[in-house]
Amino acid sequence: MKRVLTQLAMLLLSICSAAAAAPPDAQQMLAACDAIRNPARPFRLKTALLDYRDSKQVGSNGLEVFSKLEADSGQYANLIRFVSPARDLNKLMLKAGRDLWLYDPNNKASIRTSPQQRLLGQVSNGDVVTTNLSREYHAVLVGDENIQDGEHQTCQCHKLNLTASVPEATYSRIELWLNAANAPIKAYFYAESGRLLKTAFYRHYQEELGVSRPTEIVIIDGLMPTWITVMRFSDYAWYDVPDSWLRPEYFSSVKVE
Amino acid sequence: MVRQIFSHSLLCCACLLTSTRGFAVAVDTEDDALKLADSQVIDTPTSPSPFQSNVELAPQVARTLAGRYDEAMRVSPTVRYDRAFGDGWRAVFDDRFDYVSPGLPGGRVALNSLRELYLSDRPSQFTVFDLGRVNVTNGSGVGFNPTDYFRYNSVRYVVSPDPTTQRVDRLGTVLFRGQTLWQSGSLTAIAAPRLRSAPDNASLSPDLGATNSRSQFLLAGTARVADGFTPQLSLYRGAGESPRFGLNSTVLVNDATVGFFEWSGGRSRSNLDTALSLPGSAAFQQRFAVGLTYTTPSQVSVTVEFDHDGAAPSASAWRSLMNGNPNTYTKYRRWVVSSQELTTRNEPFVRLSTTDVFVKNLDTAVIARYDLVDHSVFLWANATYHVNNHVDLGLQLQTSHGTARSDFGGASEKDLAEVLFTYFL
Numbered sequence: 229m230k231r232v233l234t235q236l237a238m239l240l241l242s243i244c245s246a247a248a249a250a251p252p253d254a255q256q257m258l259a260a261c262d263a264i265r266n267p268a269r270p271f272r273l274k275t276a277l278l279d280y281r282d283s284k285q286v287g288s289n290g291l292e293v294f295s296k297l298e299a300d301s302g303q304y305a306n307l308i309r310f311v312s313p314a315r316d317l318n319k320l321m322l323k324a325g326r327d328l329w330l331y332d333p334n335n336k337a338s339i340r341t342s343p344q345q346r347l348l349g350q351v352s353n354g355d356v357v358t359t360n361l362s363r364e365y366h367a368v369l370v371g372d373e374n375i376q377d378g379e380h381q382t383c384q385c386h387k388l389n390l391t392a393s394v395p396e397a398t399y400s401r402i403e404l405w406l407n408a409a410n411a412p413i414k415a416y417f418y419a420e421s422g423r424l425l426k427t428a429f430y431r432h433y434q435e436e437l438g439v440s441r442p443t444e445i446v447i448i449d450g451l452m453p454t455w456i457t458v459m460r461f462s463d464y465a466w467y468d469v470p471d472s473w474l475r476p477e478y479f480s481s482v483k484v485e
Numbered sequence: 486m487v488r489q490i491f492s493h494s495l496l497c498c499a500c501l502l503t504s505t506r507g508f509a510v511a512v513d514t515e516d517d518a519l520k521l522a523d524s525q526v527i528d529t530p531t532s533p534s535p536f537q538s539n540v541e542l543a544p545q546v547a548r549t550l551a552g553r554y555d556e557a558m559r560v561s562p563t564v565r566y567d568r569a570f571g572d573g574w575r576a577v578f579d580d581r582f583d584y585v586s587p588g589l590p591g592g593r594v595a596l597n598s599l600r601e602l603y604l605s606d607r608p609s610q611f612t613v614f615d616l617g618r619v620n621v622t623n624g625s626g627v628g629f630n631p632t633d634y635f636r637y638n639s640v641r642y643v644v645s646p647d648p649t650t651q652r653v654d655r656l657g658t659v660l661f662r663g664q665t666l667w668q669s670g671s672l673t674a675i676a677a678p679r680l681r682s683a684p685d686n687a688s689l690s691p692d693l694g695a696t697n698s699r700s701q702f703l704l705a706g707t708a709r710v711a712d713g714f715t716p717q718l719s720l721y722r723g724a725g726e727s728p729r730f731g732l733n734s735t736v737l738v739n740d741a742t743v744g745f746f747e748w749s750g751g752r753s754r755s756n757l758d759t760a761l762s763l764p765g766s767a768a769f770q771q772r773f774a775v776g777l778t779y780t781t782p783s784q785v786s787v788t789v790e791f792d793h794d795g796a797a798p799s800a801s802a803w804r805s806l807m808n809g810n811p812n813t814y815t816k817y818r819r820w821v822v823s824s825q826e827l828t829t830r831n832e833p834f835v836r837l838s839t840t841d842v843f844v845k846n847l848d849t850a851v852i853a854r855y856d857l858v859d860h861s862v863f864l865w866a867n868a869t870y871h872v873n874n875h876v877d878l879g880l881q882l883q884t885s886h887g888t889a890r891s892d893f894g895g896a897s898e899k900d901l902a903e904v905l906f907t908y909f910l
Contacts, residue, residue, distance in 0.1 A: 274530045279845070283521055286845045288874065290530025311530045313874035314909035317537050318567070326737055327713055333567075335652035336622040344741040345780040346840075378519055395740070429519060446522045448515060456518045460527045470610040476715075477671040477707050481605065481613040481664065485569045 254367035254388055260410035262360045265430075266304065267437045270296040272467035274311075280456040289316070292484065295358040296469040301325060303364075305474045306357035309484055320479055323357045326396040331479035338476045343396065352398055355428075355447065355459070361404075364397040365390035375405055377413045378431025378446060385413055399425065412442065417450075424450035436464040535568035538910045543644075545903035550889070550896075560584045561644070565601075573607035579620075581654060583642050595688045598641045601657045611666045618691075620657035621675065623705070623719070624747050625733045626774030628834030628854070629792035629827060631749035632731035634703060634721045635677070636825050638684060638695040643822070646865050646883060647852060651825070658696040670715075675703040679724065699724040705731075713737055727752035727767065741780050748773040756796045757806070760820030761813060770796040772826075776834070788836040794827035800858045803829045807859070807890040814890060828892040829858040846871040854893065861887025861894045869905075879905035 272294045279287040290312035295304050305324040310316040320331040330339045346352055370387040377383040385405035392400055400420040405413045412430040419425050426449055430442035443462065449455035472478045541561040548554055566578040579601035588594045603617025620639075624630030628648055639655035660677035681694030705719040719731035729751030736744045750771045758765030776790030798806060806814055821828050838850040847870050854863040862885070869879040881903045887894025 276527045276530055278525065278527060280521060281845060285525075287871070292530070311533050313871075314537065314539070315871070315874075315877065315907075317533050325713070332653075334565075335649055336620055337649070337652060340625070340735040340737070340743050340745070342737060342739075342741050342743050342778070342780050344782065345786060346784055376516065380516065380519065427515060429515070431519075444522070446519055448518045453514075453518070456521060458522045458525060458527065460529075462529045472610045472666050475666055475671065477664070477673075477717075478613075478666060481607065481615075483567075483569045483575050483605075483607075 252369065252386070254369040255362060257369070257386060257406060257410050258365065258367040258388060258390070259362040261404070261406055261412050262362050264411045264439060264441055266295070266358045266360065268297055269466055270469045271437060272465055273461050274463040276460040276462070278458045282454045288313070293358065294467060294469045294473065296474065298324070303360055304358040307469065307473050307482070308357065320482060322474060322476060324474055329476045331476070336480055338479050343398070361390065364392060364394050365402060366393045373405065375414060378429035383407055383413055411440070426450050437466065535566055537565040537567070539563050540908050542906040543903050545901060547898040548900040550899055558586045559644070575605040577605070578602050583644070589642070593686070593688055596642050597689045598654070598656055599691045600655065613664045615662040618657040618659045619662060620655060621660070621662070622652050623733070625735050625745040626747040626790060626792070627776065627778070627788045627836055628790050629774045630747060631772035631774065631794070632719055632733055632747055634701070634729070635696070638823050640823070641692060641695070645881070647850065647867065656692060656696050658701070659693060670706060670708040673705045677701040738777065743778045746773070746775045753796060755798070756794070756826055757798050757802065757817060760817045772796065784840055784842055786838045790834040792827055792832045792834055794830055797827045797830045799830060803858050818895065829856055831857040833857070844870070856887070856892035859887060859891040861885070861891035863893040875909050877907040879907070881905060
């Protein structure tokens with residue numbers, strides 16, 4: 229009996245030590261990263277989006293994002309409201325799964341657009357809306373690397389290789405660097421051809437809705453490195469996004485108060 | 486005078502385009518990009534005012550069918566007020582004023598368009614009621630919308646041949662609308678009463694007779710048939726008309742392509758009988774628009790659409806109209822403009838548009854229409870440069886080709902060039 233107990237104890241010990249030594253699960257790390265980027269409850273935030281070319285500001289947009297996790301898909305449905313410039317005021321963009329709709333309050337037209345059609349210049353629709361990367365990409369842990377983060381500091385990061393696992397994924401492949409807390413620090417986004425589309429730095433972490441989240445993303449164009457977009461997030465708030473807002477039929481009645 | 490303003494406007498366009506380029510500063514590394522972002526003060530977007538307004542200034546030169554050059558100047562202020570109040574209430578006011586020199590047909594120099602004025606109540610998040618003048622648009626087509634039932638007589642003054650613009654610059658219809666949504670569908674009911682017997686061309690008239698000269702009813706429902714496929718079925722009836730059935734559907738063909746189909750069918754007289762107030766006999770008429778919009782990776786969007794209007798004149802009827810009584814021909818042409826139907830039965834439509842492709846902040850669009858019966862062609866091109874957050878500068882060119890009295894060759898303006906300044910307050 230004593231021998232059996234000893235063997236059982238040794239077995240438990242070996243299982244525990246094996247678990248402690250096992251490399252972290254890349255998909256879980258990506259899910260943890262998603263939880264830092266995106267609140268799980270419905271919320272709203274404001275996004276200031278500035279475009280630069282050759283160090284000169286060439287455009288700006290103000291957006292309000294209303295986001296809600298859909299139970300069946302595990303992915304976010306997003307309603308984007310344009311608040312500036314004045315020519316775009318109150319235009320709406322809805323992204324739910326692969327469905328993408330644009331609404332102009334002037335002509336009342338709800339126009340279905342394809343994912344390839346960008347609505348905000350150099351920034352893809354996928355950059356603006358809330359997405360759970362772990363639902364759209366398969367992650368592999370490559371190893372640890374020291375990189376320069378968005379605050380010009382050296383950061384020891386885990387490097388993940390992400391490959392698209394669903395058709396609605398915006399990018400074919402992503403290289404993603406996470407810090408020790410699985411917070412995103414930097415990413416390279418690639419096209420199917422292997423061409424680098426853009427580089428992103430996640431920075432200016434602040435406590436928002438109970439979690440330290442990046443409040444700015446600096447995006448550098450892959451082909452034209454002097455084309456830079458800065459996305460600044462602010463005014464995070466829990467917000468009960470009505471289901472009707474996420475339907476194209478209701479666009480003309482959406483009124484944000 | 487207008488020609489001087491027009492040439493100065495073109496010069497001004499060129500100056501603004503060149504002045505925005507500036508000197509290039511090297512931003513070659515990721516660190517440089519971060520330093521650039523560090524140096525910027527980014528303001529949080531503020532909640533917008535319920536007021537939205539802009540002013541358009543548009544000098545233009547047109548070459549008429551007779552070969553004469555006509556100059557004109559248009560000034561068009563627009564105001565929109567959209568405010569929520571109380572518990573789920575909303576008030577909307579939208580008005581456009583066009584001042585045109587040397588004047589419009591009939592001698593008027595000014596024309597006001599009260600586009601919208603309505604109250605809205607949302608008793609729950611899935612139910613909405615609207616009462617007042619509402620611009621109700623419908624249809625998944627781009628160049629032709631047979632299910633856009635409230636379009637008849639709605640455009641007081643045509644400022645652009647672009648169908649997208651025509652949907653904006655038109656009068657709403659006085660109506661009561663109720664809409665309810667559920668998990669997999671929606672239902673919308675509209676009732677619009679008869680308020681006046683005929684349109685009123687007075688400059689400041691709300692022109693209720695243009696949009697409410699007869700009672701109209703619409704029932705439209707959507708149902709989610711499959712993931713990403715939610716077609717709309719509609720039933721419309723105007724006083725003295727047979728019911729018209731409608732179908733609208735869009736489908737995502739692939740990551741770059743959206744397909745659409747819009748259909749309307751019902752018993753009615755031919756367009757010619759309606760336009761000329763002839764008794765005629767009713768028959769089942771079908772109208773549809775079917776097409777695809779493809780977007781290239783470099784953000785060039787191309788829409789290719791085929792439009793069909795079964796109630797429009799056949800090839801032989803159109804030829805005899807072209808060669809017949811000029812008054813009858815003119816009366817029909819005027820009706821086509823106000824009703825936004827096709828002049829003849831079949832018409833391919835192509836629209837090409839770009840955003841930020843050639844120059845950052847430059848939007849371009851080209852529209853081509855081709856009449857399959859008389860082989861006339863209409864081309865329209867627009868380039869709009871967003872100078873800053875308050876100013877747009879545009880250039881529109883259009884040309885029509887075809888034999889005299891053909892669909893497009895018979896247009897009163899053979900060629901037209903217009904510079905468009907827009908200031909957003």
